[in-house]
Amino acid sequence: MGKNFKSLVIGFVLLSLMLFPFFGERFYIQFASKILVMIIFVSSLNLLVGFTGLVSLGHAAFFGFAGYVLAILMQVDSSTHFVTALLISISCVGLLGLVFGVLVLRTKGIFFIMSTLALGEMLFYFLHDTDFAGGSDGIYIYSRPNLSIFDFWDVDLANAVHFYYVALVFVCLTLIFIGRIIQSPFGRVISGIRVNEHRTKALGYNTYKFKLVCFVIASMIAAVSGFLAAVQFGVVNPEMVGWHVSGHALMMVILGGKGAILGPVLGTTTLMITEEIFQMLTKHWQLLTGLVIVLVALFFPNGLAGIRIFKKGGSM
Amino acid sequence: MDAITFFIQAMNGIQYGLLLFLVATGLTLIFGIMGVINIAHGSFYMVGAYLAWSLMGWFGNFWVGLFAGVLVALFLGLALEWLFIRFLYDRDHLQQVLVTYGLILIFSELRSILWGDDVHSVPIPELLSGSIQLTENLAYPIYRLWLSGVCIVIAILMYVGIQHTRLGMMIRAGESDRDMTKALGINIGLVYRFVFALGVSLAAFSGMISAPIASVFPGMGNQVLIVSFVVVVIGGLGSIKGAMVAALMVGLIDTFGKVLNVNILGINILPEMAGMSIFALMAIILMFRPQGIFGKGH
Numbered sequence: 317m318g319k320n321f322k323s324l325v326i327g328f329v330l331l332s333l334m335l336f337p338f339f340g341e342r343f344y345i346q347f348a349s350k351i352l353v354m355i356i357f358v359s360s361l362n363l364l365v366g367f368t369g370l371v372s373l374g375h376a377a378f379f380g381f382a383g384y385v386l387a388i389l390m391q392v393d394s395s396t397h398f399v400t401a402l403l404i405s406i407s408c409v410g411l412l413g414l415v416f417g418v419l420v421l422r423t424k425g426i427f428f429i430m431s432t433l434a435l436g437e438m439l440f441y442f443l444h445d446t447d448f449a450g451g452s453d454g455i456y457i458y459s460r461p462n463l464s465i466f467d468f469w470d471v472d473l474a475n476a477v478h479f480y481y482v483a484l485v486f487v488c489l490t491l492i493f494i495g496r497i498i499q500s501p502f503g504r505v506i507s508g509i510r511v512n513e514h515r516t517k518a519l520g521y522n523t524y525k526f527k528l529v530c531f532v533i534a535s536m537i538a539a540v541s542g543f544l545a546a547v548q549f550g551v552v553n554p555e556m557v558g559w560h561v562s563g564h565a566l567m568m569v570i571l572g573g574k575g576a577i578l579g580p581v582l583g584t585t586t587l588m589i590t591e592e593i594f595q596m597l598t599k600h601w602q603l604l605t606g607l608v609i610v611l612v613a614l615f616f617p618n619g620l621a622g623i624r625i626f627k628k629g630g631s632m
Numbered sequence: 633m634d635a636i637t638f639f640i641q642a643m644n645g646i647q648y649g650l651l652l653f654l655v656a657t658g659l660t661l662i663f664g665i666m667g668v669i670n671i672a673h674g675s676f677y678m679v680g681a682y683l684a685w686s687l688m689g690w691f692g693n694f695w696v697g698l699f700a701g702v703l704v705a706l707f708l709g710l711a712l713e714w715l716f717i718r719f720l721y722d723r724d725h726l727q728q729v730l731v732t733y734g735l736i737l738i739f740s741e742l743r744s745i746l747w748g749d750d751v752h753s754v755p756i757p758e759l760l761s762g763s764i765q766l767t768e769n770l771a772y773p774i775y776r777l778w779l780s781g782v783c784i785v786i787a788i789l790m791y792v793g794i795q796h797t798r799l800g801m802m803i804r805a806g807e808s809d810r811d812m813t814k815a816l817g818i819n820i821g822l823v824y825r826f827v828f829a830l831g832v833s834l835a836a837f838s839g840m841i842s843a844p845i846a847s848v849f850p851g852m853g854n855q856v857l858i859v860s861f862v863v864v865v866i867g868g869l870g871s872i873k874g875a876m877v878a879a880l881m882v883g884l885i886d887t888f889g890k891v892l893n894v895n896i897l898g899i900n901i902l903p904e905m906a907g908m909s910i911f912a913l914m915a916i917i918l919m920f921r922p923q924g925i926f927g928k929g930h
Contacts, residue, residue: 365726371726373671419915423865423923425725426663426725427922427923429669429725430669430861430864430865431918433858433861434861434862435911438908438911441907442908559854563733566733567733570726570727600744602738602740602741603737603738603742605734606735606736606738606740607734609730609731609734609737610716610731610734613727613730613731613734614719614727
């Protein structure tokens with residue numbers, strides 16, 4: 317696939333996404349926003365799984381925690397500006413990511429998977445079993461953070477169309493940001509860690525530090541997504557932190573082809589639309605989702621990107 | 633807390649720990665020997681409990697139900713290995729996680745279709761329904777004692793089975809070098825299938841025998857899975873001895889965490905917060921001994 321052709325496809329997709337709210341119904345706009353928010357989360361997980369080779373099953377902790385920070389912030393001061401709230405939320409999650417990262421990065425492979433899952437679930441049980449943050453019901457966010465740009469352009473985040481564009485902007489920023497990371501010297505080191513950590517270490521890199529920085533960055537990107545999800549739904553609950561969110565995101569990473577910047581876009585969109593169709597078909601739609609996950613993991617371990625028509629030389 | 637309450641809580645903690653050992657040991661066996669991370673392990677525990685509820689109700693007898701349940705679990709394990717797991721031996725952990733994650737969703741929905749989403753309780757068998765009177769108003773149920781005893785017997789059987797029998801030798805040989813074992817004429821595929829089925833049966837059996845003292849509910853698998861992961865991380869992967877020590881530690885800490893009203897610097901640590909104590913223990917282990925207490929390192 318030529319470079320020009322690829323740019324053309326991306327441009328076309330972007331244009332149709334921008335025009336979409338003029339034609340789509342409200343339900344579809346909201347659904348599309350949901351996908352956009354999820355793409356940010358899956359991209360952040362892809363940074364760990366696909367680019368650094370760290371399989372985390374506790375990534376939802378950062379997603380949900382960001383939402384909780386926003387919810388608590390809005391309870392304290394409902395007039396908080398969007399940017400302030402977002403920055404506070406990202407910082408808090410980054411701190412949590414640092415604490416989790418210091419612990420789990422001492423382990424490797426299967427131990428890493430288990431300890432990320434355990435720490436993520438610790439947060440789940442903490443939020444679920446204590447009254448600290450609304451218990452199992454979670455917290456409602458009655459007023460969205462205000463997003464006025466230079467006092468003349470008022471964005472109403474409760475409005476589906478407005479939110480859609482905000483989410484779209486953040487998706488683009490995330491993908492560009494991750495692309496930049498990957499192409500930076502830092503990105504070269506983390507892919508070195510994925511391919512062969514011992515050699516990277518032998519070259520003189522402190523791989524632990526690189527992994528830690530990468531883990532914290534990924535947690536902060538996940539925070540953006542969790543923050544937006546909380547803004548969209550106006551509610552946070554412990555399920556946002558639960559490992560099913562992480563498991564699904566992992567599936568989306570694989571489906572889109574791990575280690576490709578645009579992979580999460582493909583994987584997230586495909587799985588979410590498929591699940592939506594399953595939900596229309598039957599009450600027990602998780603059975604079908606489970607089957608799809610098993611079959612894809614067994615027979616298409618490289619995801620959709622591994623299938624002929626999407627085949628490409630290196631990473632996109 | 634007086635001595636007798638302390639004693640009862642310690643017994644409860646040990647009993648919980650022994651039960652955790654049964655679940656965690658299946659997990660650590662399947663990883664240690666076959667190199668497969670099985671996150672669907674908690675589902676088998678849940679399936680076991682539901683099997684106990686329906687089979688024991690059906691046969692009207694605890695023991696027949698238990699026996700039938702273990703048979704079903706064994707066949708389930710064999711079938712699952714043949715259908716899915718055998719393709720995972722040479723794959724990376726990510727694919728193993730995904731396949732077994734898919735299995736969790738499938739089992740959770742199958743449970744919902746077959747048994748519904750209600751919470752059930754299983755009666756304690758008549759033979760074990762009494763309790764031992766410790767003081768005038770404190771007693772310890774015989775069923776819990778029996779449960780601890782069964783777990784200890786299984787632990788010993790497993791140790792002897794793996795260390796001192798021909799089959800155990802094949803299993804250990806398969807663990808250290810799969811191809812070489814195959815070259816010696818041992819059907820390693822069959823050995824693996826047996827080990828996986830054994831792991832599934834252990835998890836299901838734990839679910840079955842714990843059903844009479846805990847209720848049978850949809851989310852029970854997840855809960856036990858997380859705690860057994862904590863056990864395995866603390867004890868060290870692939871180590872049965874480690875699983876035993878860690879399971880007892882976790883069982884005791886969790887039980888005492890829930891009954892003690894700890895007062896730290898004037899802040900009353902709520903019993904719910906005490907649920908975090910096992911994770912705190914895990915965090916400490918990760919800080920100082922990331923390969924687990926009995927782990928051999930990476």
